[in-house]
Amino acid sequence: MTSQVEHTDVGAYALGILEEPDRTAFSDHLAACPSCTAELQELSGVAGALSGIGPLGDEHDDADAGDRGPAEVVNLLRRRKAADRRARRGTFVIGAAAAVTLVAGGIAVGTSISGESGSVPVGHSAHGPAEDAYRSGTPLTGTGASGVTGGLVLETKGWGTHAALELRGVKGPLECELVAVSRSGERRVVTGWAVPERGYGVAGSPEPLYVHGGVAWGPAGIDRFEVRTTGGDTLLTVMV
Structure with a gap:
């Protein structure tokens, strides 16, 4: 694992908000890290539910994020990621993904066992x-x-x-x-x-x-x- 890759990048990777060099490096890291692969499987339901949601303007503030819809929360997440990219990545991302789960109305996310998973990320095994x-x-x-x-x-x-x-x-x-x-x-x-x-x-x-x-x-x-x-x-x- 290079200095550019953090285990906690899995949340940002699942939501597709890593910049391209970081995304490529993390894809290589996944091939040798079962724990990150497991976390990615758990977050894949959130990532799928958010696909197609575009960003809004920058006039919103962090304070009332819990009162917003999914699109606003995702936009906030992207802005915060850009601001904090030199800090430890992922902790905020995973927490925000959980917040999106709540405001989106109960999106179910679970660990895959015995082939009972949801959608499989492109480039990954169909098995859990x-x-x-x-x-x-x-x-x-x-x-x-x-x-x-x-x-x-x-x-x-x-x-x-x-x-x-x-x-x-x-x-x-x-x-x-x-x-x-x-x-x-x-x-x-x-x-x-x-x-x-x-x-x-x-x-x-x-x-x-x-x-x-x-x-x-x-x-x-x-x-x-x-x-x-x-x-x-x-x-x-x-x-x-």
């Missing part, structure tokens, strides 16, 4: 970031409860371990968590999700579930991962 991460690695196969199968792909990061999970053979409704267990027995929740009644990787709903998350420990400090229901049942265990 969790599935892409799983497909790009060598899975560790888990031991599951009756009918449950799955595995994990682990990626060592400077901040810890990125984990991508594939899970099959589960029916809902359930609430589940992926939990990392250290070699000393300490437990940390990596990510959580809900399983709808139709389930994943079962008759009538054959597609598996893909989710991903991170834990602060490196792989050497992890004994295993467990997929557990909030009721305390263990669905899958993956030894590291």
Whole structure:
């Protein structure tokens, strides 16, 4: 990653307000950064909803941005971006994107799992970031409860371990968590999700579930991962 690229540029990239040299640099950065790719997927719904909205004049002030329509908020966002481009990018952009979501009347933005994403940005995989991460690695196969199968792909990061999970053979409704267990027995929740009644990787709903998350420990400090229901049942265990 060059000095011109910040991880927090993902909000500006999603809304299409980066200048061309920064946009090109960030496109190259996305190819090697799963976390930014995941954030971009989450913001793609906002970006799509705002497509075609043009800027207004410069007579508006920041103070009453919350009372304006989507076009005015986008115009304000563009002006602020130009003024702050030497500062840390993205924090204001992502916050403004959230504000636009509210004033536009409840635009839904969510993380893609198991192919249930909305529109896919041009130049990116049709899979969600969790599935892409799983497909790009060598899975560790888990031991599951009756009918449950799955595995994990682990990626060592400077901040810890990125984990991508594939899970099959589960029916809902359930609430589940992926939990990392250290070699000393300490437990940390990596990510959580809900399983709808139709389930994943079962008759009538054959597609598996893909989710991903991170834990602060490196792989050497992890004994295993467990997929557990909030009721305390263990669905899958993956030894590291």
